[in-house]
Amino acid sequence: MTTSSSISSVTAAAGRSRFFWEEAADDWRAACEAGRRPEFSEYVTRSLRALREGVGREAGTVPAMRSVHRVSLRDDGLDRLPDRYVAEHCTLTLFGLHQHTASEPVHRPGVGLGTACLLLRRGEALTEAAVERRLIAAATAQDLHELVQHLQRLVPLLQQSGVGLDYTRLFRELAVWDGTGRNRVLRAWGLQYTDPGTPVPTEGEAAGESEGRERAPYWVTFEPGSPDAGAELAALRAGTGREPGTVAVMWPFHRTRMASEWRNKGSLTRDLAAEHTALTLFARHQQTHDRRMHVPGNSPGTAVGLLARKAATDSEGKAATAALERRFGHLLTSADAEELAMHLRSFAPLLNRAGVGLDYDLLSTALRTWDDPRRPHAAGRFRQRWDRDFHTTVTASS
Template structure:
């Protein structure tokens, strides 16, 4: 099994008097190695690992041999229901037991989240990219903790075979949060870790044209309308409409956002991620039913709505339709923030789709992430002026 450097991670945080068992097991092995002895687990750890495997598929608190390895205490308060933390620890222990089984080195690796582990599994080529994504997405869309554990029970042996470890302390916390308000952050962290492009994040305030050029092209640039998977991909992206960015597992394979590693691990919701999420969902709704790409470079929203207005001018309603579009476009230009801008863009998307008018989604993403950015106070004025000029230039241009 391949060794990766990591901190011990065995020092318990405030409020916990003893490290978790998986932390103790890693320290047990490491102590033997550092003392020059044959690196192996002690009899206590080996015996406890056997007890953990006995608990696979069994209800928390019903396996006597596991009681000594629990660190979450049970209070004798007469409650019928076990605490969520105790159940989460039971699940984490059994997964750790499966993962550590037959592995010669510790599989608890501080700092390696589930998304990162799946990324390493994909890079190991032990499974195809599609197979890894299916397993990660299945885990992320689990309806409850029991279903999540079932998916992870099938995943961790694959991690073990590929020599990929996992931060079990982090996994325990994520399982504890699975039914609470922090679940979105857990999901976003998994997705961001898995889609890590392996390139540095832009410095704060760095303009797009200043980046190093290694960023993967966004999905709307590489989209192939005639590909066999095009319909399914667009449907996956449309499922993210109105949902919190980064939490829609079916969208993860299409994200390209760069971000510092510590932000990924925290599941941070950044302007870049929110802008890409919105642009992806808009593009998916715009692209459907078309056999040519609806991402058209240099077609700003002003140009696109101007083309709609020109088309409307030839219809029976004529000037009234053009005036209505101009009013709606004026509301878009006066959007107070990126959320309002996204709302108005969503209202135009069906019109652009029906008319077959394209839009520059690179430009759109940049606008969405800088529209109300206090670090770039003049960006919104530049967009408003350019788009307004594009609109009137397009409307008045001769056919």
């Protein structure tokens, strides 16, 4: 029979103290390697029952769980338990729920929550919308307590579908949820969940022909007349001024591709930041219109030039045109992508009211490369082209 001390001695030999969920997985594998029936030892089985007793209970108040904690408590005279201890308690109870009745270890290193939900979505147990609702509910939790409540409802669904989870990673994420690390956790979940992987072949396309083909950006495929159009645009507008990748309702609309390693780290890349800004701008620009405001070829210079031509026919005439030209000049002299985005946001309502479209593919590229040190001449090229487009459009005959 495997005991607590024997498991601990094995894990200590590995060079660090391991968490109980890691010990449980090792215990199950040890039985398999020894040629025994693949099952957990009596110690692990008994401990799993103790973990389920802790569901909904305050950390440190369940005596049966104390032997499975690996985060030590110091007698420092403080009444408040350390964040890591509380996070471990929450992780242990979630693991107990997940492992209950499962015949194999559910602790799967490398499977983040976003990846687990993606696997759940690809199964047949729940619809895509149902999975997204649960993931977004967890991601928008205001504090650790609320987050754990959502995860307690999600974990049994993972168990029923045979989807595992990296509980060591989850522990680290729960430990920083109420601190400054939450945004990186959110970004990692979103990037994992939206990992496009290998594109699915379209009708009439051979399986190998779709390899390398990327999904088109949202503004290219947006259907103004669809029943969900209004809700989708509202979700995208919610991201205005927010850190890219951290707005859960925007996750289904991201198409950014990046290496899995970067996704798992929740990396904030130039591609992601540019797409986030372009999506929020498109949502503000598109609202109330029944035709797509993404117009290939319409650079910001062309779009503002069309605004200036329209303004010239109004009562204010030259004064309005001059004001637009000054504002456009400020846009052209943007020092970085953040300032460029600020000026573009100021033009979005004007373009919306005038019904003037904009090339969001071009805009996304500009936002990505404007201040990229690897492309020192990118901003200059955009400035020259957009300035030329503006004056060409303004002086063109109606």
